[in-house]
Amino acid sequence: MxxxxxxxxxxxxxxxxxxxxxxxxxxxxxxxxxxxxxxxxxxxxxxxxxxxxGPPRAIPDALWDELFEAMTCDRDRALLLFYVTSGARASELLGVRTGDLDWAGMRFYVVTKGTRLRQAVPASPQAFRYLARYLDDEGVPAADEPLWRTRRGEPRAMSYWAMRRVLQRANEVLGTNWTLHDARHTAAHFRDLLKQASNAADGDIIMVNGSSYQRLWSRVDERRIRLGGPANIRVQDLETGKHINLIHVEDAAFGEWAIVEVLRHSGVRIEEALELTHLSIRQYQRPNGEVIALLVVAPSKSDRERVIPMSAELFAVVAAIIRRHTTGGQIIPLLSRLRRGARPPSGRRRALPLLGRPRGVRLRPAHHGR
Structure with a gap:
């Protein structure tokens, strides 16, 4: 005024x-x-x-599912997932070029608004999966060209107003008024939720950006604590009544990323990837002192093992998986591998599969010798 x-x-x-x-x-x-x-x-x-x-607006879980389903192509789904899981500004994400992607680290580089420095921003494996589908359909641009391009007419860099129009079309269908800034607040919303729920006691009410959650606790969690393991971090959305296991969500995201990256960088079959153990990691030292990391692959369709020299990207993925298995000084345990209908043998155990059994990944190895 x-x-x-x-x-x-x-x-x-x-x-x-x-x-x-x-x-x-x-x-x-x-x-x-x-x-x-x-x-x-x-x-x-x-x-x-x-x-x-007032608290900043964030997209609730139920409405997020509706908004994601309203996206009409893999490009729009990938963009929406990058906005929500990274918390990057609209202009920062739209300015990303192909050379700014770090597939192994599940992150991308942006030039920040305030400092004008080039910084790495992590994103979810699901966002990178939809990005791969988008690039597979539309083609991969050169390293110095814009990553996000228009789909109508001559391909050109996607502008803020084009992305804004994508959300407007979804809002017209759903009868909502979500904005790109709401997606940024949603990313911060779940980070704050995981942080507060980790320190909350049973029955505590957690307020995150105006949304109410209740910390849940069960006898299973108490038993895990008594046995020296970590308890699940579960909350209930008091508005929708939905139960959210934050540990399972995080485990599923890591498992999806791990299996996709191992398959992409190694070129092995699914059943071969699921047979990898920590004993499959070897090293070879050349006469000049250079050490080469090797991956020994058990055969799936032949009787001979294969030895694959690991690239820097594959080695980074394998190292991340091992770090996750050995968090807190834990030792990788042994695991019994049985055929269908077989009884556990006495005293016979084998190494734990490198990829373990991540929640949310439903890939099953082939059964041989049936």
Whole structure:
């Protein structure tokens, strides 16, 4: 309102004195400042209403499923997943080029708005999976070309207004008004939820951006604690009544990423990948002292083992899997492998599969010798 009266007073229209004067203290407080500085307090100008600081909007789980289903192509699904799981700004994500992708690390590089520095931003394996489907259909652009391109007419870099129109079409179908900024708040929402739920006790109410969750606890969790293991982090959405196991969600995301990356970088079959153990990792030292990491693959259609030199990307994936199995100084346990209908043998055990049995991954190895 102050700017409205100032604009008309400049052209000689309206009252001579601005009835809603601007506050110098407010103008100084809204200037660019470091985010680590304390938020300054200032007095409101005359005739200005008190503005209540409400929680930022985040997309609830049920409405998120509807919004994701309203996307009409893999490009839009990938973009939406990148926005929600990375929390990147709209302009930052749309400015990503093909050379900014780090498939092994499940991250991409953006030039931040404030510092103008090139920083890495992690995203979910599901987002990278839909990105791979999009690139498989539309083709992979050069390393210095924009990653996100239009689908109509001559391919060109996707603008903010084009992505905004994608959400507008989905909102028209669903009768909602979601924005790209809401997707950014949704990413921060689930990070805060996992952090607060990890420190909450049974029955505690957790408030995250205006949404209420209740920490759940069961006898199984108590037993896991008594045996020295970690308890599941489960919450209930008090608005929808949905139970969310945050540990299972995180495990499923890691398992999907691990199996896809191993298959992509090694070229082995599914049944061969699921037969990999920590004993499949070998090394060879050349006379000049150079060490080469090797992956020994058990045969699935022949009687001879194969030895694959691991690339830097494959080695990074394998190292991440081993770190996950050995978190907290744990030792990789042994596992009995049985045929269908066979009884457990006494004293015969074998190494744990490298990929383990991640939740959410439903790949099954072929059964031989049946």
């Amino acid at each position: 102050s700017g409205f009266y100032t604009f008309h007073a400049h052209y000689g229209r309206g009252p001579v004195i601005n009835p809603v004067p601007a506050s110098r203290e407010r103008r100084g407080a809204l200037e660019h400042r470091s985010p680590i500085e304390a938020k300054s307090v200032f007095r409101r100008a005359r005739l200005r209403q008190r503005v209540v600081d």
